[in-house]
Amino acid sequence: MTQAARCRVYKFGGASIRDADAIRRLGSLLAEKAPRPRAMVVSAMGKTTNALEALLRAAREQDEAGYRHRLTAICEDHLGVAEALFGPGSSVADALEQRLAELDTAHAAHREAPYPFHYDQTVGMGELLSTTLVAAWLNAVGVATRWCDARALIVTDEHHQAAEIDWATTRERIASLAAECDEVLLTQGFIGATARGVMTTLGREGSDFSAAILAEALGADELTIWKDVPGLFNADPRRFANARQILSLSYAEALEQTWHGATVIHPRTLAPLQRAGIPLTVRSFLDPEAPPSTIGPEAGEGDRQPAFMLRDDQVLLDIAPRDGGFLDEALVAEVLARLAEADLHANLLDIEALRLRLVVDHRPERLDPLGNTLAERFALTRHDGLVLLTVRHPDEALMAALDAHRSRLVIRCNATTAQRLYPAAECPATWRIPD
Numbered sequence: 359m360t361q362a363a364r365c366r367v368y369k370f371g372g373a374s375i376r377d378a379d380a381i382r383r384l385g386s387l388l389a390e391k392a393p394r395p396r397a398m399v400v401s402a403m404g405k406t407t408n409a410l411e412a413l414l415r416a417a418r419e420q421d422e423a424g425y426r427h428r429l430t431a432i433c434e435d436h437l438g439v440a441e442a443l444f445g446p447g448s449s450v451a452d453a454l455e456q457r458l459a460e461l462d463t464a465h466a467a468h469r470e471a472p473y474p475f476h477y478d479q480t481v482g483m484g485e486l487l488s489t490t491l492v493a494a495w496l497n498a499v500g501v502a503t504r505w506c507d508a509r510a511l512i513v514t515d516e517h518h519q520a521a522e523i524d525w526a527t528t529r530e531r532i533a534s535l536a537a538e539c540d541e542v543l544l545t546q547g548f549i550g551a552t553a554r555g556v557m558t559t560l561g562r563e564g565s566d567f568s569a570a571i572l573a574e575a576l577g578a579d580e581l582t583i584w585k586d587v588p589g590l591f592n593a594d595p596r597r598f599a600n601a602r603q604i605l606s607l608s609y610a611e612a613l614e615q616t617w618h619g620a621t622v623i624h625p626r627t628l629a630p631l632q633r634a635g636i637p638l639t640v641r642s643f644l645d646p647e648a649p650p651s652t653i654g655p656e657a658g659e660g661d662r663q664p665a666f667m668l669r670d671d672q673v674l675l676d677i678a679p680r681d682g683g684f685l686d687e688a689l690v691a692e693v694l695a696r697l698a699e700a701d702l703h704a705n706l707l708d709i710e711a712l713r714l715r716l717v718v719d720h721r722p723e724r725l726d727p728l729g730n731t732l733a734e735r736f737a738l739t740r741h742d743g744l745v746l747l748t749v750r751h752p753d754e755a756l757m758a759a760l761d762a763h764r765s766r767l768v769i770r771c772n773a774t775t776a777q778r779l780y781p782a783a784e785c786p787a788t789w790r791i792p793d
């Protein structure tokens with residue numbers, strides 16, 4: 359196969375388009391790329407998604423002044439970038455203003471609607487705004503780009519805020535669009551629409567997933583996620599002073615790490631790629647030539663070397679049958695069913711004869727009702743203020759060094775994974791991976 363025939367999909371997150379300079383840098387990166395990617399998925403600019411969530415809160419709380427203030431800020435942010443890129447009074451600015459006016463008009467009608475629906479109609483707007491800017495800029499610098507509306511491509515069910523994909527229809531729509539147009543297809547991450555065309559979202563940080571959907575539908579040879587870090591790390595560099603880049607790992611290992619709390623890749627992203635055997639590379643838009651990290655079908659160094667995942671603000675639930683008997687399968691099933699109903703994830707699960715221990719995120723609105731239901735049948739003890747450390751591919755010396763001078767409330771270990779529950783008060787703000 360020739361180089362030019364390769365089909366690549368790119369994804370750019372919010373940091374890579376946070377302001378006019380960042381969008382210019384993205385333009386140069388694309389202009390110099392030969393061959394061009396077949397398709398691009400773009401997130402909302404910078405922190406726009408958070409700003410839209412705050413706008414929605416103000417709208418729901420009938421805080422008129424707060425709502426106006428936030429809408430103006432979002433508007434100024436985007437119009438400021440449009441002016442810096444295209445000069446005053448551009449058609450791009452008009453298009454942005456029109457979208458924001460639509461959002462404002464829709465609010466009055468959506469205020470009484472269920473929250474998840476209102477969320478999607480509001481928060482999904484960030485990607486529609488950002489892609490309008492980015493598509494216009496790419497065309498201005500000579501990268502022939504077609505702005506595509508993800509609401510016409512990504513077809514979902516009606517589960518607002520966490521929509522499921524109608525894969526067959528979505529694949530068909532993407533393939534037929536690709537067949538009729540040669541330009542770079544540029545679309546929004548994070549959003550889709552129901553069969554009736556109502557906007558839905560795929561969950562926070564869902565743009566990676568959107569890119570994977572596109573890559574699968576296009577039969578891409580590769581998906582590249584462009585970030586402000588050079589790749590994937592063996593620990594979160596914001597939390598571990600000496601985190602190191604991992605150059606390669608398998609889908610399975612990446613899924614394990616994501617399951618245990620690694621946040622670099624949205625967890626739903628990997629399934630479509632794995633199905634189609636499409637490798638995912640993570641590169642830095644700040645240093646495009648630096649060696650990337652690749653997740654693919656083969657095991658890599660990341661499948662052998664230790665990796666560290668932290669979860670803060672954890673709660674330990676120690677659960678025993680009230681009658682003092684064994685925790686038989688039926689009782690375990692009951693506890694797990696209650697957990698699922700509360701929409702909580704067991705970050706750690708440990709079963710002994712007389713008690714079961716669960717570690718979950720501190721989410722009072724879910725945890726308090728769960729505690730009340732469990733207390734009907736079980737003796738329940740709860741400990742707050744904990745940190746869960748998960749280590750993939752640990753060795754004894756490593757774990758001993760991590761445990762030194764720390765109380766271990768729970769220790770769990772199997773052939774590939776060790777977990778420790780420590781009191782937060784005994785953990786540092788910034789960790790070091792032991793040598």
Ligand code: ASP
Binds near residue numbers: 407484562563565566
């Ligand atoms: N803009 C959305 C978010 O910030 C989706 C994404 O960036 O992946 O969650």
Ligand code: MG
Binds near residue numbers: 371372401
């Ligand atoms: Mg983002």
